Amino acid sequence: MENLEFCDKHNIVNWEYILLGMTEAKDSEVCKITRADGSSSFHGDIQALLRRLDRQDLSQLYSLVQERFKDHPLEGHDLDLWGDLRMIFDPNEEDDIWLNQQYWELLRWKLHEYSGVHSLFLDGTSIQINMLVEKKYPLKKEILEKMINLKIEAEEESTMAHELIKFIKSQIAEQS
Template identity: 30%
Template structure:
């Protein structure tokens, strides 16, 4: 009997937290809140300061990207992202970078690259690859651009969605095509069907990814 009475308050407290999260109120909560208010008044009278219950920590935003470098390693290279506070992170590939940075970071990187090169294609091969990735994503896509008419565009190795920056990638035998999830690109219905038939990689799809899938279905003529 004692055991039952001792465990009851724990269940009540758990139930009260669940109800509070849903925004509901019961008579039991009302009584408890009145007791809590009285206790708070007592605390105020003694200390003069009201201490919040379960304070929520403030999320700290990562410092913005200040610059980037491509460190060459033979014919390949790694990406070094330098932030405003002086810290830097090295990524072995552009895809690896996208798993970590936010959309704001990606947008800032695009601005930095465009300030450096403008619309003139860089001569350095590694700089050119980064420039093309970002240009294809952010610039208004034209059906006449060569990347959208590549032969074998339907021969997809994999399709991947990067949740951190809300980008999806079409991986082909010869090139990767990175796209913003909210933007429509001049891909044919056959390419979208091929993408839908490929198993998604990159973790469990979230709400944004499902919206993208619906858009792809519509563009493939599967959904009206």
């Protein structure tokens, strides 16, 4: 894995969803991330965030969302973002998503090395399960085995991908 230095990177200070325009009679909104230096970046969905933000950025964004959530309820895209980030950083094994794993049909398993997150894409639904590489989630043995059988999609062969596969295999062994 490349060693990425961010000496001159500025902290995320805000996020907002902005309307870019209409396409095929539907609004096209993106998440605008603003940094302390005034620069901003635009992200279409959680997968775009995972490709372009590193772990520190994701943690900062989650803290900002939690902070805003305390003061007033989130709705729309903000609620979706909070749900995605909460699943990554603070999963609740009592959530329906984890309790209904027997219905999951896995399509893909992808590694976002930059953010240190791996994603499961489920068939027949727009649900994506995003998880930190080194964190244990309430995944059942059957799902872990399906992940290994799918093979992970990574941009290139990497230590992180190999370590993640070893980690998943150790979880399978624990549940045997």
